[in-house]
Amino acid sequence: MTFEEFVEARLQALLRYAVMLTGDPHTAQDLVQETMIRAQLKWRRVATSQTPERYVKRMLTNAYVDLHRGSWLKRVVLRGFPSTLDRAVADHVDASVERDQMWAWLATLPARQRAALVLRYYEGLNDTEIADVLQCAVGTVRSSISRALATLRIQIVPAE
Structure with a gap:
């Protein structure tokens, strides 16, 4: 080729x-x-x-x-990158609001964690393939994804 x-x-x-x-x-x-x-x-x-x-x-x-x-x-x-999570505009369609909100949440993550999430959930790669792309250990991939999801959970579910 x-x-x-x-x-x-x-x-x-x-x-x-x-x-x-x-x-x-x-x-x-x-x-x-x-x-x-x-x-x-x-x-x-x-x-x-x-x-x-x-x-x-x-x-x-x-x-x-x-x-x-x-x-x-x-x-x-x-x-x-946006510093606040309130980027959604009231007159947009719900899907646009959710997409904008997800962009804002992803923008708050460190680059390696964001890359790991994109490789997993957008590209559909498994841990071994992600480790190959990021040139790190499989355990590092798992911990990066775990930390990224924990950070996103905190942002999505506000503290009571």
Whole structure:
């Protein structure tokens, strides 16, 4: 498979995955573009792997995690993550409100926990596959998902 064939077949799926990770379509596009440039430069290595899509998805996930890590000089933030959970607008449809609320909740999670949740519930990967993408132990995946869900539970069910 050539790089061009891979891009034609998988670009939209990678973009959807990046949107789920970032919560912002513009950031997702930038992240996918940067990842695809890196993938093209390493295409021989990517193409010879057993699953090129998983290899590129790992590159994309690492780029997302690195986006929130490191020096502030490496980042230009034009729009920050929402600090409050009250983003829903009263005149929107219920589904839009729920979707916006979920984006707000996901935005409060650390990058690795958010990536683990997206890989589990959006991409449908099991613990071993997630560990492969995130390059960590299976136990780390389980604890990341557990902590993320605990954090979300606290946010969803307000303290009495």
